[in-house]
Amino acid sequence: MSQTLRRCLRLPPQTLKLLFFSVSLLIGWFLVLFSLQTTRDLKGLLVSGERWLQEDLAIVYREVSLSDSLGRQRAFLSAEEIEAIRDVPGVQAADPILRNHYPALLRVGGGPFPALESDVFIEALPEDYLAKVPEGWSWSPDAETVPILVPRLFLNLYNFGFAPGKGLPQIAPDMARRVPLRLVMTHATGQVDLSARVIGFSDQITSLHVPAAFLEWTNREYASTVDPKQTRPTRIAVKVGTTGAMSALQAMLTRRGLDLDESSRRAAQLENLLRRGIFALTAIGAVVALLALLLSFGQIEQRLSDQAEAIRRLFFLGFSLGAVAWHLGGRLFAAFTLCGSTVLVALYAVRLFLLRLLPEGGFQPEAMLSPEVLATALFLYASALLWGGLRLRRRLRSYIC
Amino acid sequence: MAELYFSKLRPNFLPDEWIRLSEVWDKDLRFEQGERIQLHGPSGRGKSTALKILFGLEGQFAGEIRCGEQSVIRAATRPTEHLPRRRSDFSAVFQAFYLFSNLTGWENLQTLPPTASRDPRSFSHEQLGQFAEDLNLADILDRSTEHYSPGQKQRLALLRAIARPFDWLLLDEPFSHIDEANTQAAVEVIEAALTHYQAGLFMTGLSAESRIPGVRRLAI
Numbered sequence: 001m002s003q004t005l006r007r008c009l010r011l012p013p014q015t016l017k018l019l020f021f022s023v024s025l026l027i028g029w030f031l032v033l034f035s036l037q038t039t040r041d042l043k044g045l046l047v048s049g050e051r052w053l054q055e056d057l058a059i060v061y062r063e064v065s066l067s068d069s070l071g072r073q074r075a076f077l078s079a080e081e082i083e084a085i086r087d088v089p090g091v092q093a094a095d096p097i098l099r100n101h102y103p104a105l106l107r108v109g110g111g112p113f114p115a116l117e118s119d120v121f122i123e124a125l126p127e128d129y130l131a132k133v134p135e136g137w138s139w140s141p142d143a144e145t146v147p148i149l150v151p152r153l154f155l156n157l158y159n160f161g162f163a164p165g166k167g168l169p170q171i172a173p174d175m176a177r178r179v180p181l182r183l184v185m186t187h188a189t190g191q192v193d194l195s196a197r198v199i200g201f202s203d204q205i206t207s208l209h210v211p212a213a214f215l216e217w218t219n220r221e222y223a224s225t226v227d228p229k230q231t232r233p234t235r236i237a238v239k240v241g242t243t244g245a246m247s248a249l250q251a252m253l254t255r256r257g258l259d260l261d262e263s264s265r266r267a268a269q270l271e272n273l274l275r276r277g278i279f280a281l282t283a284i285g286a287v288v289a290l291l292a293l294l295l296s297f298g299q300i301e302q303r304l305s306d307q308a309e310a311i312r313r314l315f316f317l318g319f320s321l322g323a324v325a326w327h328l329g330g331r332l333f334a335a336f337t338l339c340g341s342t343v344l345v346a347l348y349a350v351r352l353f354l355l356r357l358l359p360e361g362g363f364q365p366e367a368m369l370s371p372e373v374l375a376t377a378l379f380l381y382a383s384a385l386l387w388g389g390l391r392l393r394r395r396l397r398s399y400i401c
Numbered sequence: 402m403a404e405l406y407f408s409k410l411r412p413n414f415l416p417d418e419w420i421r422l423s424e425v426w427d428k429d430l431r432f433e434q435g436e437r438i439q440l441h442g443p444s445g446r447g448k449s450t451a452l453k454i455l456f457g458l459e460g461q462f463a464g465e466i467r468c469g470e471q472s473v474i475r476a477a478t479r480p481t482e483h484l485p486r487r488r489s490d491f492s493a494v495f496q497a498f499y500l501f502s503n504l505t506g507w508e509n510l511q512t513l514p515p516t517a518s519r520d521p522r523s524f525s526h527e528q529l530g531q532f533a534e535d536l537n538l539a540d541i542l543d544r545s546t547e548h549y550s551p552g553q554k555q556r557l558a559l560l561r562a563i564a565r566p567f568d569w570l571l572l573d574e575p576f577s578h579i580d581e582a583n584t585q586a587a588v589e590v591i592e593a594a595l596t597h598y599q600a601g602l603f604m605t606g607l608s609a610e611s612r613i614p615g616v617r618r619l620a621i
Contacts, residue, residue, distance in 0.1 A: 004512055008501050316499040318487030318514045400480035401458055 005327040008314060009307045017299060022335045024292035029343045029380055031285025035278045037347065037373045041365040042274065052149060052202045052209075054131050055268030058246070059097070059261040060085060060236040060253060076232035081256060085238060088252050090245020096233030098124040098215040100185075101223040106196070106208070107182040120183075122148075123205075124212040129237050134199050139211040146183055146196040149209040150176075155201055173201055187222035204264050240265075293384055297391055300329055304395055311399045321396055329392050333385060340381040344369070403434035403469050403568065405455075405601075410464035412450050419446055424619045427464070434568070437595070437602040441609045442621040448605035449496065451621065452571045455603065456493050457483025488514045492567035494575055498558040506533075506542035506549075510561050517565035522598065524564055532560055532593075535586045551578040559587060563594035570595065572604040576612065588612045 062075040077096075085094040100122045109115040127133055136147050159170040171179065181196035202209075223231070240246050246262070253260055304311065307328075314324055348369060355367055407430040411420050420426045425440060426447065432438060440448045453459035454474065455466060466474040468490060474483075487493075500509050510529060517523070524532070533539045536556045546554060555578045562570065570591070576584045591613065595602055602613065609618050 007504060007508060008512055010503060310501060310503075313499045313501055314512075315484065316487070316493075317512065318484050318489075318517065320484055320488075320514070321481050323514075397480050400483065401460065 002327060005314070005319075005324065008310050009327065010310075011303060011307070011328075014299070018296075018331060018335055021292050021296040021299070021332070022339050025289055025296075025336070025384075026339045026343055026346075028285045028287070028289025028292055029339060029377070030346060031281050032289065032380065033285075033343060033347055033373050033377055034350070035282040035285065036376055037351065037369060038281075039278055040370045040372060052131055052134070052200065053125070053204045053264060054129055054239065055272060056092075056239050056241065056265060057129055058238050058240055058249075058265050060094070060238055060258055061234060061261065062257065063259050076234055077236055077258070078232070081258070082233070082236055084252065084256070085236060085249070088245065088249045090240060090242050091249060092239040092241050093128060094236050094238045095126050095129070097235045097237050098212055098219070099234070100215060101219045101231050103186040103224065105184040105186070107184060108179060120208055122208045122210050122215065124210050124215040125237055126212050129239065136197070136199055137211055139214040141217055144195060146194050146210055146214055147199045148181065148183075148196050149205065150198050150201050151205050151207065152201040152203050153206070154208075176201075185218060185222050187224060192222065289380070293387070296332055297388055300332060300388075300392060301395060303328060304392075304399075308399060311396065315400045321393065321400070325389070325392050325396055328396075329388060333388065336381060336384050336388070340377060344374070344377055347373070405432040405569070406430070406467040407432075408465050408467065410451075410454065410462060410466060412447050412454075412459070413461045413463065415447055423447075423621050425451060425621045430619075432601065435595075435599055435601050437613060437616040438604070439609070439611045439613070439616040439618045440603070440605045440621045441607065441618060443607065446621045448621050449573050452493065452495070452573050452603060452605065455569070456487065456491055456495075456571055458495075488517050489566070490568045491571055492562040492565070492569075493571035493573070494555070494558045494562045495571075495573045496577070498554045500546045500549075500554055500558060500561075502547040503545065505545055506538060506557050509546060509557060510542075510564055512561075513565050520566050522566040524594075524597070529560065529564055532563070532590050535590055536560060537583055537586070552580065552583065555579055556583060556587060559590065563590065563598075566598050567600050568598075569601045569603060572602065574605055574607070584612060 060077070062077060064075050082094055082096065085091060104120050104122055105117055106120045107115070107117040127137075130137075134147070134149070136145075139146060155171070155173065155176060162168070163170050177198050177200075179198065181198065183194045183196040185192045185194070219231070238249065240249060250260060311324060315321075351369065352367060355365070407425065407428065409427055409429065411426045415426065423442075423446065440451055442448060450459055450462075454462055457474065457478070457480065460476050460478075462476055468474065468486065472486065472490075501512060504512065511518070530539065533542055536559070538553065538556055538560065541549065541553065546557065549557065555575070559572070559575060562572075572591070575591070576587060579587060591602070594600070602616070604611075604613065604616075609620070611618065
C-alpha cells in the first residue's frame with residue numbers, strides 16, 4: 001500500500017525541514033515542562049498562595065534604645081514624622097499600624113478542643129495594605145464574630161512545642177479555622193467577651209491581626225489610657241512604588257534615626273521575579289512549540305496543495321482517508337512521538353544533573369518528575385497529534401469529491 | 402449491495418420541464434442486480450450527473466438512492482462514506498479518466514486500494530494483459546500515460562475499472578474517444594467483465610442506440 005501511495009504521491013524528501021521542526025518542538029516542549037517542574041519544586045518556597053499583605057509594603061519603626069528600656073523614652077513615631085514619610089517622593093501611602101489600647105485576652109477551645117487562654121497583642125492594617133481582602137474580613141459594631149488573621153508561627157509553636165509537651169492533639173490549619181475563640185477585652189468598668197474566628201494563617205505577620213475598623217472602634221470604646229503619648233503609633237506601614245523612592249525614603253529615615261523593615265517586601269519582590277522568570281520561560285517555550293507545530297502543519301498543507309490532483313485520483317479509486325493521511329503525515333507524527341519521548345528523557349537527565357549541584361541538607365526536591373509534569377507532557381503530545389490529525393483530515397476531506 | 406432504488410432523485414440545477422419529461426428524474430425506479438441500463442438523451446440533461454450522484458461526486462440533488470438494504474446516498478451523505486462503496490460496489494470511468502499522468506499504464510492498473518487488489522475474484526495479471534492486447538494497449542503499457550491519446554486513456558481507464566470486482570460498472574459515454582475497431586473490442590471486454598463479476602451496468606450515451614446487448618434504455 002505505502003509503495004503504491006509513494007508511487008502516486010511524489011513527495012520530495014524533506015529531512016532537514018522535519019529535523020528543524022522536531023528540534024524546535026523539542027525545545028519548546030522542554031521549556032514548558034521544565035518551567036512546570038520548577039514551579040512544582042519551588043511551590044513550597046513560594047508563599048503567594050497565602051500572601052495577605054501587598055508586596056510593596058515596608059514597615060518603618062524606631063530602633064528601641066537603652067533609654068527606652070529604662071522607661072525614659074518610648075519608641076513612638078510623631079505625627080510630624082509620619083507626614084515627612086508621606087512627603088517623600090514615590091511614597092504612595094503611609095499609615096500607622098493600629099494596636100490595642102486595652103488589655104486583651106484570647107480564649108481558645110472548649111467542647112472537643114483543648115481549652116487555653118493567653119494575653120494577646122492585636123494589630124490592624126488599613127485594607128489598602130492588604131493584597132486581598134479575605135472573605136468575612138469586614139467588621140461592624142453589630143457583627144457577631146471578630147475575624148482574626150494568625151501568624152503561622154503561632155500554629156507551629158502550638159503543634160510542635162506546646163501540644164506534644166502537654167499531651168494535647170495537634171491541630172491542622174483547616175481544623176484551626178473551626179476552633180471556637182473568645183476575645184476578651186478589659187476596660188475601666190468591666191470586660192467585653194466577643195466571639196472570634198480564625199480566617200487564615202500567614203508567614204508575613206508576627207502578631208494577631210484584626211480588621212482596622214474593629215481596633216478603631218474598640219480603642220475608642222475601651223481604651224484604658226487617656227495619655228495621648230501612650231497611644232502614639234510605634235510602627236508605620238508604607239507603600240513604596242519604585243526602587244528610587246525606596247532609596248529616598250531610606251535616606252530620610254536615616255536622618256531622623258528611624259529604621260525600615262522591608263524583608264517582606266524583598267521576599268515578595270524575589271518571589272515575583274522568580275515567578276516572572278518561570279512565566280517568561282513557559283511563554284517562550286509555548287511560542288516556540290506553537291510555531292514549530294504551525295510551521296510543520298503548514299508544510300503538510302503545502303504538500304497537500306502540491307499533490308491535490310493525485311489525492312483526488314486516489315479517493316476516486318476508493319483509497320481510505322486514513323491511509324492517505326498516514327502516508328502524508330505519518331513521518332511528522334512519528335517525529336512528534338520521538339520529540340515527546342526525548343523531552344521526558346532530557347528533562348529527567350537535566351533534573352538529575354541540577355539536583356547534584358544543590359547543597360546537601362538544603363532544598364532537596366524528589367528526583368522523579370512530578371505527575372503533573374508527566375500529565376502535561378501527555379496532554380501536549382496528544383493535543384499536537386489531535387490538532388494535526390484533525391487539520392489533515394479536514395483538508396483531505398475537501399479533496400474527496 | 403445488489404439492487405439500486407432511485408427515489409424521487411432530481412438534480413437541483415435542472416429545469417422543471419426537463420425533469421417532467423425525464424424517465425429517470427423525480428421517479429421511483431428499481432434496478433435489479435446484474436441489470437444493464439443505458440441513460441440516453443441530449444447534452445445537459447444530467448446523464449453524467451446521474452452517474453456522479455451514484456459515485457458520490459455530485460452533491461447538488463434532492464431525493465435518495467438506496468443501495469441494497471443498508472446504504473443510502475443522499476445529498477447530505479458525508480464524503481468519506483462514499484469511499485467504501487468505491488472500493489467494492491461501484492467502479493467507474495468518467496470523461497476525466499482520473500489516471501495518474503506520472504505513472505505508466507501498468508502502474509495505473511496496479512494502483513488499487515489493497516482490499517480491491519487482494520480480492521481473489523479480481524482478474525489475474527495475465528487476463529489483464531490479454532484485455533490490454535484486445536484493446537490495443539499492450540505495447541504502450543510501460544509508457545507514461547502523460548503521452549497517451551484521449552482514446553488510449555479512455556481504454557486504459559476502462560481496463561483499470563474492470564481490474565477489480567464491483568457490483569455496478571458506471572461508464573460515462575465510454576466510447577466517445579474510441580474508434581470503431583477498438584469500440585468493438587471494448588464492448589467485448591465490458592461484456593466479459595460484467596459476466597465475470599455478475600455485475601450490473603450504468604452507461605450513458607447521446608442516443609438510444611447501444612453497443613452493449615440486453616440494455617434497458619431510459620431517456621433522461
